[in-house]
Amino acid sequence: MEIKKSPHKYAKINHLTFWVSVAACIAFYGPMVIFQKQVEKPFTQLFFIVTHSTDWVWEFVVFGGFVFLLWLAFGRYGNVKLGGPDDKSEFSTFTWISMMFCGGCGAGLVYWSLIEPLWYLAYPPFWLEPLSPQAAQFSLAYGIFHWGFSAWGTYGIPAVAFAYMYYVRRKPYLYASYACRDVLGKVADGWVGKLIDASVIVGIVGGTATSLGFIIPMLSRLSAEYLGIQDTMGFKIIVAILFSCLYGYSCYRGLYGGIAKLADYNMYLTFIILGFVLLAGPTMFMLSLFCDNFGVLVQNFVRMSFYTDPITKSGFPQDWTVFYWAWWIAWAIYIGLFAARISKGRTIRGLILNMVFSATAGCMLIFLIFGGYQVDLVMNKGVQLTKILQDQGGPAVISYFLNTLPLKAIIIPFFIFVMAVSQATGIDAASYTIANMSCYEVRDGVEPPRWARVFWAAIVFFATVGLLIVNAMNVVKLSTVITVIPVLFLMIILAVSIVKWLREDFGYGTQLVTTKYLHEETK
Numbered sequence: 001m002e003i004k005k006s007p008h009k010y011a012k013i014n015h016l017t018f019w020v021s022v023a024a025c026i027a028f029y030g031p032m033v034i035f036q037k038q039v040e041k042p043f044t045q046l047f048f049i050v051t052h053s054t055d056w057v058w059e060f061v062v063f064g065g066f067v068f069l070l071w072l073a074f075g076r077y078g079n080v081k082l083g084g085p086d087d088k089s090e091f092s093t094f095t096w097i098s099m100m101f102c103g104g105c106g107a108g109l110v111y112w113s114l115i116e117p118l119w120y121l122a123y124p125p126f127w128l129e130p131l132s133p134q135a136a137q138f139s140l141a142y143g144i145f146h147w148g149f150s151a152w153g154t155y156g157i158p159a160v161a162f163a164y165m166y167y168v169r170r171k172p173y174l175y176a177s178y179a180c181r182d183v184l185g186k187v188a189d190g191w192v193g194k195l196i197d198a199s200v201i202v203g204i205v206g207g208t209a210t211s212l213g214f215i216i217p218m219l220s221r222l223s224a225e226y227l228g229i230q231d232t233m234g235f236k237i238i239v240a241i242l243f244s245c246l247y248g249y250s251c252y253r254g255l256y257g258g259i260a261k262l263a264d265y266n267m268y269l270t271f272i273i274l275g276f277v278l279l280a281g282p283t284m285f286m287l288s289l290f291c292d293n294f295g296v297l298v299q300n301f302v303r304m305s306f307y308t309d310p311i312t313k314s315g316f317p318q319d320w321t322v323f324y325w326a327w328w329i330a331w332a333i334y335i336g337l338f339a340a341r342i343s344k345g346r347t348i349r350g351l352i353l354n355m356v357f358s359a360t361a362g363c364m365l366i367f368l369i370f371g372g373y374q375v376d377l378v379m380n381k382g383v384q385l386t387k388i389l390q391d392q393g394g395p396a397v398i399s400y401f402l403n404t405l406p407l408k409a410i411i412i413p414f415f416i417f418v419m420a421v422s423q424a425t426g427i428d429a430a431s432y433t434i435a436n437m438s439c440y441e442v443r444d445g446v447e448p449p450r451w452a453r454v455f456w457a458a459i460v461f462f463a464t465v466g467l468l469i470v471n472a473m474n475v476v477k478l479s480t481v482i483t484v485i486p487v488l489f490l491m492i493i494l495a496v497s498i499v500k501w502l503r504e505d506f507g508y509g510t511q512l513v514t515t516k517y518l519h520e521e522t523k
Contacts, residue, residue: 010449011439017175017197018438018452022459024198025205029463050326050485051318055308058325059317061488063305066153068495069352072160077502078349082167082340089345097354098263099342099429101362104155104335104355106426107215107419109147109363113370114401115394116143121378122386125307125316131386136379140293140371145304146324147363148297152356154328154491158336159355161494163343164501172443174341174436176200176333176490182500183493199486201434204334205456207327208430209463214394215423216240216464219416221395222402226412237465243420244461263425269418270366273411278369280406285380286372294364330484332491338433374401431457 072078081087089096117139124135125142161179165171171178177193184192220239224231278286297304307317343351374397377383389397402412434456435448 011436011441011443011446013438013449013452014440017194020194021198021201021434021438024202025459025463028202029206029209051322052315055318055322056306057488058322058329059306059308061491062150062154062325062329065157065491065495066150066356069153069156069160069356072498073349073352073356077506078347078352080164080168080348080502081345082163082343082347082351083345084167087167087345091342094267095264096342096346097358098267099425100339100355101359102263102266102422102425103338103429104152104331104359104426105147105363106211107423108211108426109366110370110419110422111214111218111394111398112147113143113363113366114374114398115389116146117367117371117374118378118386118389118397121375122390123316125304125314127312127314131378133379136289136375137292137296139375140290140367141297141300142304142320143367143371144293144297144360144364145301146320147367148360149356150305151324151328152359154325154332155335155339156352156355157491157495157498158333159339159343159351160336160348161498162337162340163346163351164348164498166340167344168505169501172441174337174433174439176337176437179497180490180493182497196486196490197437200333200490201437203330203484203487204430204434205460205463207331207334208427208460212240212243212423212427212460212464215419216243218395218398219243219419222399222412222416225399226416240461240465243424244457266418266421266425269414269421273415273418274365274369276411277373277405281369281373282376282380285376286368289372289375290364290368326484329487329491333487334430334433336494337436338429341433341436370401377401377404427457427460431460 091099120139120142121135122130124130124132124138126138128134128138158176158179162174165179166174173179175197177196180193180196187193216236216239220236221231223239224235229235304321307321309315309317339351339355346354374385378385383400385397385400388400402408402415405411431453432448435452438452438456439448
């Protein structure tokens with residue numbers, strides 16, 4: 001029996017959720033921008049408490065979530081289809097993986113793949129000597145760890161929860177509070193639910209603005225150097241405006257006409273530049289280094305997952321691993337909602353394996369090539385990239401990297417364009433997801449209103465420009481991590497909900513479960 005689709009092309013906005021979320025963003029981030037000096041100290045102290053005093057919480061939750069997903073994928077529920085018996089995938093496997101990958105990391109992955117290995121060389125874990133061969137053995141391993149299985153696993157729990165609720169239980173409500181109803185009950189429909197949804201949206205806006213706060217300065221510096229002009233604040237704003245036009249137009253086109261196509265283009269362009277750097281660089285060394293580091297990662301995966309260093313208090317696991325886990329969890333609801341929306345017709349196993357393993361493979365490839373190239377410059381060619389990083393910052397390191405490549409007159413503008421497209425895909429996905437959360441219902445084949453998508457894209461743009469002008473990135477970076485505390489509890493609630501739904505439904509058996517909800521939908 002076929003599901004009746006909505007006769008409307010666009011979903012109806014839930015004005016209460018929409019305006020509460022707008023007000024929450026203004027109330028939360030406005031004072032930070034205006035009174036950044038006053039709030040920096042208390043926020044720094046709170047950030048220290050979150051990352052240092054509760055380090056074990058984040059590590060146990062992330063590792064436990066990864067184990068939970070493996071149980072789901074390879075257990076009796078792995079073959080459950082996210083949809084009806086006749087539902088087919090809306091996107092090709094390549095486009096599906098591309099949207100998942102680009103939405104989950106964007107240009108930030110490229111940026112940090114060029115920067116992180118240098119920090120791990122200069123300030124290595126496990127009390128290793130800086131810039132030593134032993135430190136080099138962890139230079140890629142820790143980057144892959146922070147962008148790998150456990151990290152993507154944080155996205156998997158909400159992705160499965162929302163996809164199951166949307167495509168199996170046929171509940172067209174793409175916001176976090178509704179998925180908590182089976183655990184929280186009617187409380188999720190009141191002010192608690194609105195608070196949950198608003199806090200998630202605040203985290204998404206802050207996370208995307210902070211991400212752009214790293215990427216825009218990189219794009220502006222590389223562009224200014226290429227054009228032979230000064231990288232002024234005015235030029236940064238011009239770059240931000242041009243960039244916003246790119247992701248704003250794609251967001252206006254929607255999921256099918258904009259985000260899907262942009263994700264495909266981004267993957268093709270990324271493969272081109274990766275192939276070029278692999279061939280132009282020390283190919284054999286990069287492959288050998290990756291092999292060695294991957295072995296170190298496999299051997300030390302559990303140790304790295306629970307490393308807190310409580311005796312010597314080096315701060316490495318708190319400053320990197322705990323921060324990263326909090327950062328990934330802050331984005332988990334957003335990516336989970338987006339991944340659920342594009343996963344119709346897939347199985348639970350397919351969704352998890354794609355999100356955890358395919359995405360990790362993509363991250364590995366980028367660290368192999370970009371990270372391996374940087375380690376070669378430091379360890380084999382004697383370039384003091386770590387000093388450049390400490391003295392001039394990340395954009396200067398990336399500029400040096402590009403200027404060492406052949407055909408730099410062509411490669412530099414190509415790299416800038418690829419980074420812009422890559423980050424635009426992620427911002428599109430974020431704006432689209434927030435717009436979905438602002439609607440009453442988003443039925444199959446229906447999209448949020450165009451004006452809502454563009455509105456949230458504009459909110460992210462103005463937040464980014466404001467942060468660039470007042471230089472408040474550190475404060476908002478801290479605040480974004482702090483907003484993850486309620487999301488941490490949401491993750492646990494969603495995991496409980498998944499198990500509860502599956503156990504309730506599988507009293508009927510796989511085929512009968514799907515038929516049951518199809519019947520209820522068509523009454």
